[in-house]
Amino acid sequence: MASHGLAYDGCNFFRQRLVLSTLSGKRVKIKNIRSKDDNPGLRDFEASLIRLLDKVTNGSIIEINQTGTVLFYQPGLLYGGSVEHDCNLQRSVGYYLEALLMLAPFMKTSLKATLRGVTNDPRDPTVDMLKSTALPLMKKFGIDGEGFDLKVVKRGMAPGGGGEVVFTCPVRRTIRPVQLTDPAKIKRIRGVAYSVRVSPQMANRIVESARGVLNQFIPDIYIYTDHMKGANSGKSPGFGLTLVAETLNGSFLSAEMSSMPQGQGDPKLPEDLGRDCAKLLLEEVHRGGCVDSSNQSLALLLMTLGQQDVSKVLLGPLSPYTIEFLRHIRDFFQLMFKIEVQKPSEDERKGGDKVLMTCVGVGYSNINKTIK
């Protein structure tokens, strides 16, 4: 008598579907995964994600057809505990971590996940960014306390990888509703400029150029340089920058950029990288909102899973990923958000349009957590 399932086409938004399926307990069937492609079926990194899900759940049923173009997933219960996973090198750890961030508060026992692989690459949100934006965001929803941490043990750049991240998260029974309608003003900018297996001077060069751009706005800028050596430096050379702007109300906007992986594309000068990254941060500030663009879906998910109260969050323009996420939330939880566009007034100089997302939570309670 399991509840009815949902069917989707194509492998895009693969993570969203699996994560929401796991949380809602609804089965999901994904068809036509790259069926017209020369190399059809699931990629290795997707298979790796499925394996990770299998590790943190108990009783999941996963069926994949011979060519890998059809996936059937019947979620089990989130188990948690101590998990070690070697992430596929095609995608960075951020890809896997984003899924875990959504699942971790709803496990049976608190999660301690050790993920190995590429920690920083240009395609996914890097570990540093998630650490500096996603964790404070989750704290606003009441996911807090001892052992809520994300630690970068080793840094591994694409394509070689070799990084290691430890993510620990306590479990919660319910999620608090939030009212994040006022982002307030940015009071400081922090950042991490990292470099591995290259000259430590690279990081300093990045910092210099990034400061040059940002100093026009605010003097309180501090960018740490993080140069990892030896065993902690992974297998490939590279460098990059993560910038975080913190507002008075404790919301975080971030931007990041990392060097192209070795042997792919044109190499970039550290100065250019720093400058471009700073501009990205300005872009992010222009978008604005209380949640930065890559964490929109996480915030919306936690709002959805809150108690049956009104939650409000002010976001910048919705990213395509978020838009699809909203649709998926409607599919899995029958919940629609009230979307209001807030236009800046004439004389205000606060960037572009904002979107106020309002919803009534579904009253989700963590059914995995044991009571004694």
Next chain:
Amino acid sequence: MDGKVKEQKRHQQKHSGPKAERKKLKKQEGSTEEDGRKRNPKAFSVQSAVRMAKTFHRSQDIKTKKHHIPHVDRTPLEPPPIVIVVVGPPKVGKSTLIRCLIKNFTRQKLGDICGPVTIVSGKKRRLTFMECNNDINTMIDLAKVADLVLMLIDASFGFEMETFEFLNICQVHGFPRIMGVLTHLDSFKNNKTLRKTKKNLKHRFWTEVYQGAKLFYLSGMVYGEYQIQEVKNLGRFISVMKFRPLVWQTSHPYVLVDRMEDLTDPERVRTDPKCDRTVSLYGYLRGTHLKNKGQVHIPGVGDFQVADVNFLPDPCALPEAQKKRALNEKERLLYAPMAGVGGVVYDKDAVYIDLPASHVNQQQEVRPTTELVQSLIDTHATLDAKMAASKVSLFSGSATLDSTDVGEHKEGPREECVWDPNTQRKRRKVVFTEKEEEDVSGSSDDDEDGDVDSEDGDQEEQEEDEDEDNLSTFLKDKVEGGKKRGEESAEVPAFADSEDDLEMSEEESEEEGENVREESGDDDDGEEEEDDKEESEDESMEEDDAAGATMKKQTASESEEEEEEQGKYCFYSILRFSCCSRHSALEFILLFPSTGGLRWKEGLQQKASEAFLRQQKAAPNLRKLVYGSVVEADDSDDEEQELGGLFRVSRPQNSKKSQANGVDSSRFDPDASHNWDLEEMLNSIRDCFVTGKWEEDQDAATLLKEDEELYGDFEDLETGKVHKGQTGEQDQAEVRLIYVEYLVKVDDDEVQKKKRLEKKQRLKERFNAEYDDEDATYFDDLKEEMQKQAELNRAEFADVDDETRVQYEGFRPGMYVRLEISSLPCEFVTNFDPHYPIILGGLGASEGNVGYLQMRLKKHRWYHRILKTRDPLILSLGWRRFQTIPLYHIEDHNGRHRLLKYTPQHMHCGASIWGPVTPQGTGFLAVQSVAGTKANFRIAATGVILDLDKSVTIVKKLKLIGYPYKIFKNTSFIKGMFNTVLEVAKFEGASVRTVSGVRGQIKKALSTPPGAYRATFEDRLLMSDVVFLRSWYPVSVPQLYNPVTSLLLPAGQKDSWAGMRTLGQLKHDLGIRNKPNTDSLYKPVVRAPRHFNRLHIPKELQKALPFKSKPKQQQPKGKTPRDLQRPSVIREPHEKKVAALLLALSTVHNHKRKKAHTAQHAKHKEFLQQKEKLEEAKLKRQKEARKKLYRIQGQVDQKKSRSSLKGAPQDD
């Protein structure tokens, strides 16, 4: 004591002197505790710090104990009717009570109480009465939905089992308010017994519910009804009662169904009477918000997917706000469709509206039921709503017509405002359902020329005309559009033309979109064309040429499409559209008065414009972008055409497909149009930083000024100067602006108002912070936070209309909803019995799944036997009732779950079942069977859910036994424990033990006898030793989940559901008896005679022994020597005779002697008796004599003493 009391000297108050003065002073000032403290500080000082801490702790403890965890108050503004369940054993007077209460509230009489009866009891309260029959299924179901339980008790009989069963059910599923009602009190003739019974029953009731629970007495009957005054009092109690929220009820939506209709196609039913039915169920939604397309459980039937939900006008609405205290007759509504009241009579496949002949003829004569019909018809629902809510059979025996036959549209035809460019006026387009639209389009060829505007005709006619008129223009447009846009592809995203859809209300536009899309691709174009037309009017300020606008619009939509192909959603462009449409909207409104002419349309225009503005505010543009495009996905599927029935048109992968396999990344690529080297771009975000300009209300300068305002006005006392805070300047400037710009005025006014309000709020907060928060605790803060959240919840969607609101927050409790459920079993309809409650319990996320549940369980203390593992048990958990097979277990000290064969007698134990996923902390109860009624208490166990999982960890003890077959020093070879080498390999290193307690370890498998192994022990074994290995064997929980489908049983047999039988029942029914263990049987005891060997002492030893210990008679006697042997005497016949004679004589003698002896004995006895008698007599005589003597002596003594008392003897 003498009565005279010596008078004491009175106190003389001093009237002068220092003492008197001191006293006077004291009197004047008046002493207080403060003074005491000052005067005598030692008396008030801390004597003992420990005691002080203790008293403090205690007072704090008492204070904190009063606190409950604060909850967010989520009760809706208009709450659903309160469910009052009337429970009691049969013949106790349940129906009579309900009838009396209904009569009390509504002045109406009800015959048979079928199903829930809803009434309006007061200005703010509605009640739903439901009678609970004696079936345990019903009792369980109703206990879950009840707000108030009226528990009827037959006082002449006392408590019955059902009462206690119901109370226990309530305890498990959250305790609703319970009020006891004693009936049959008139059967007591004796007043004293009556009082005693009342008291006894009351106290028993109190122990079950709570001390001081209300118990109501209904003293007697008058003409078959309870006394009016008593019923009135009971009604008052009910209508002022307060309720506390129950956890399960407040976290799940549920509906107590008060109306059911079968929507299945009659033709299908005719051809296949057993086909699954589509049924619509009606009732008030309670609990929490219900989401559309959710999953529900119907207790007694099963789990179902809700096909559709919609809300209907309230059939039993509360009266509008008024000043009056009481309700008038018209407002005392009664709604009970199942009971056949409200003019709606329930039948198997139809509902008949009952209009008595008297009502038709003369409206004045108001009878209760007809009055209700009247009120229903007149005031509370429009015609279309009623259409939706009822079925009518025109002719007896014909198929019924109902709203669903008309289509999916619940509300019948809708109106929509359309701007007609030909006639230069606004028209109401009637948007019908798909079917009707098709019909109209079919017939439109004939009526095309019937385009007449008959304004003086009646309204419906006009509507029709309008429709046709519109349709013709629509068709024309379609042709044109087809020409114009020949080359354009059929697929256009919905949000490309989203702007003009704003005029329609949300749902209308969506529905229309769907309808049109379902017709064909060409229609799609036409529709769009029409929309474009409208839009061109909207934008008439910019350009008059409609075609031009259309072209422009097309290009816009094309560009949209391109962008979508790139895998991006053009979000910004849409925002731009929405902002320019605001201007056009204003224009749109201004245009209307000038067009004029049609009076009946004026209201509509205003309404339309209002609706438009409201929609505008809600900005569904982005919403449409997010949620509207799903329709497209269906569309693309439909478009696949077939060629010649064999080949499918293969289209090149469009944008959607390529996007479907795109890169899955949450990164949001920046907008390429922003160049962050430009100064203006940089300037656009200046204010986002603390270094930028601040808002007026947060700016440091403003804040300072505000402070000045607050504390600004003061008069300098020394100089006499009056300082005044600067106010109003800014306001004046803005007021001037308002005069200049008329349109802006409204906005600014509001802004000002808002500002003032905000300022007030801030001041108030500041004040509160200063004066109230001194003793604010964490609890207060929490409470305040909850209060704020509750206010926010109420305010957020308060001004949104219901249809939109429902989409955001779901159907809210208090709404009258209609749920459509497809594929219900046919028995549900055919065996429908309105006396049984139908409950739709909403299920939360993943509560529809099954898994293993771990629970804490305790056998009920009144259940007379313990429960056996693996015996099926019927559980009531969440909404569900189901049969399952539990395994009982107990947790060992190391966390191991050890299987138990039976539940402990008076202790909690664990239980694991395979069942529906239910949140932890939910209570459950278990019964062995739900069939029939039994004399005993039926609730077997109660408990709570602890954990959910997809696997179980119950183990049972397993001992493997082996025997040594070869023994070395400490090493032995053991066989018989395992069968293969592999098995041994798995247990290498395991510890083993012998019965005698010698411990050892398995070392390695041996090859020769398969399964034998080498083991070492701490001591040498014996061949007779038994070696065993203690291990734990995992037990699997049987996967039985069997919902109790009692509602599907035929009427009258609904309480006879029987599921899987227990082992004991099976054996009993089949007459199987256990074969007893032969060893346990009693057999006749056969004891072999015991044979003891003689003690043999060696001769040497014998010699050494002292004589005393030497065995004496040990040796056999040997043969007597011949010389010692005596010859045997053989008597002669004569001697024999002599001997016989002697014997005879001696016998006679003996006899004589014996006789004499007895005689002697008797004589002696007699003598003794005689003697005793004599003795007695003697004693008696002596006693008498002594008595006499004593008396004399006593008299003498008395005399003596008397004389001595008298004084000196005279004669001595």
